Amino acid sequence: MYLLGLDIGTSSIKVSVVDVDTQKRVATAQYPEEEVEIKSLKSGWAEQSPVDWWQNAVHAILQLNATGIFNPKDIKAIGIAYQMHGLVIVDKEQNVLRDSIIWCDSRAVDLGAQAFDAIGHxxxxxEMLNSPGNFTASKLAWVKNNEPEIYSQTDKVMLPGDFIAMKFTGKITTSIASLSEGVFWNFDKDEVSKEVMEHYGIDQKLIPDIKPLFSIHGSLKADVAALLGLQQGIPVSYKSGDQPNNALSLNVLKPGEVAATAGTSGVIYGVSNELTYDPESRVNTFAHVTYAKEQKHTGVLLCINGTGSMYRWAKHNFAPHLSYAALNDLAATAPIGSKGLKVLPFGNGAERMLNNKYTGAQLLGIDLNLHKQAEIFRAVQEGIAFAFRYGLDIMRENGMQPKVIRAGMANLFLSEVFAQTFVDVTGVPVELYENDGSVGAALGAGIGAGIFESPEAAFTQHELIRYLEPKNSEAYEPIYAEWKSLLNKAL
Structure with a gap:
């Protein structure tokens, strides 16, 4: 018996099949191989086509089936993880009305700030645990104000994973966790926020049916089953934003447990049993995958927009013909501190942890006679690790004190330089595991379909790959202080 998991990422779609008995991945595929473009029609804007997401998902699943490692008819449930905070709107015929305004788009920052003032900080x-910021509700308000013809045709508002589930099943649903991501949810009253909806003038009819996150969100349509070689009627039984799902994939389910990821964006995500919030809304609190009205588990999320995107930019502009593995090896030849070269990796939209300010990415202290490729790529990885430290210190101010952080052995954590720098700069040991978002989504599908009796039962065979402890914290502390001083000047 198998489970299918999809990770609808910003860069590509990754899919995996997991064996229920071993809880391990048996096959995986990714489409496309090259990173998907983010459309930026104006500075600070970021859009992608939901139709492209679906087409890429179809390609990835067909590639997965072509491995011949498993029988697609033995897949019993589907789970979906997705890039958080994106806006997808469809009409009554489920046609997409415009490209998705995705997570790193900054156009609604001012609208969110006005709502914050009008509703009251x-x-x-x-009640919402966040400022409306540039989250999904504010993005929808931007469409309402600036594209009224499109808004007037809107029948339902979705996040990216809701859209992919709709394509599988023809049904449109949401969950408390999804609504909280969009700052549509009032945690105090446990209902859709009347204050946000009324301030923006949004009709609550646009909100889909609210279902438990682990539940049947619809059954696979006959035509889609035929297209993908799957069994008609199997359920989509799990949908989660990528960061809560990443935490699930790392068995981060209990209060006090903390996960991290360093993909296109960088995230530290800690589970709490309190309705906590940052007074400046620099870190954000959403409903965790295990949130229930009787057990209010929340996820405190630090997001850095410019992590993998910063590294990708550096690769494409300084060493386009080298692989990421080769770049990591090259970075390891430079010394700690990159001979004084510093990088501020904040060039992918307004950063919430910087109070929604946009500094642009910066490469500072360049010595034309001293700095070469090795120093550039080490400085980029160090700059990203410093950004994590800056954000973790904000989380610490708000009561999150991780004793260990769990991460998947993927993306920037594949780099020895980055992984060790992260540990040294934060001062927190890291446990590395094999699971990724697509595996987490598959295991989530098993939980939602009742194949696993509880979230904990899906991780009885969870295995640690590596454990990293701080080695060079003293050496990094003055270097981090210099970096922080440069950031403060930029702000």
Missing amino acids: DKCLQ
Whole structure:
């Protein structure tokens, strides 16, 4: 018996099949091989086509089936993880009305700030746990204000994973966790926020049916089953934003447990049993995958927009013909501190942890006679690790004190330089595991379909790959202080 998991990422679609008995991945595929472009029609804008997501998902699943490692008819449930905070709107015929305004788009920052003031800072933070910011509700308000013809045709508002589930099943659903990601949810009253909806003038009819996150969100349509070689009627039984799902994939389910990821964006995500919030909304609190009205588990999320995107930019512009593995090896030949070269990796939209300010990415202290490729790529990885430290210190201010951080052996954590620098700069040991978002989504599908009796039962065979402890914290502390001083000047 198998489970299918999809990770609808910004760069590509990754899919995996997991064996229920071993809880291990048996096959995986990714499409496309090259990173998907982010459309930026204006500075600070970021859009992608939901139709392209679906087509890429189809390609990835067909590639997966072509491995011949498993029988697609033995897949019993589908789970979906997706890039958070994106806006997808469809009409009554489920046609997409415009490209998705995705997570790193900054156009709604001012609208969110106005809503924060109008609704009241204390009310927003105490009841929604966040400022409306540039989250999904504010993105929808931007469409309403600037594209009224499109808004008038809107029948339902979705996040990216809801759209992919709709394509599988023809049904449109959401969950408390998804609504909280969009700052549509009032945690104090446990309902859709009337304050946000009324301030923006949004009709609550646009919100889909609310279902438990682990539940049947629809059954696979006959035509889609035929297209993909799957069994008609199997359920889509799990949908989660990528960061709560990453935490699930790492068995981060209990209060006090913390996960990290360093993909296109960088995230530290800690589970809490309190309705906590940052007074400046620099880190954000959403409903965790295990949130329930009787057990209010939340996820405190630090997001850095410019992590993998910063490294990708450096690769494409300084060493386009080298692989990421070769770049990591090259970075390891440079010394700690990159001979004084510093990088601020904040060039992918307004950063919430910087109070929604945009500094642009910066390469500072260049010595034309001293710095070469090795120093550039080490400085980029160090700059990203410093950004994580800056954000973790904000989380610490808000009561999150991780004793260990779990991460998947993927993306920047594949780099020895980055992984060790992360540990040295934060001062927190890291456990590395094999699971990734697509595996987490597959295991989530097993939980939602009742194949596993509980979330904990899906991780009885979870295995640690590596454990990293701080080695060079003293050496990095003054270097980090210099970096932080440069950031403060940029702000």
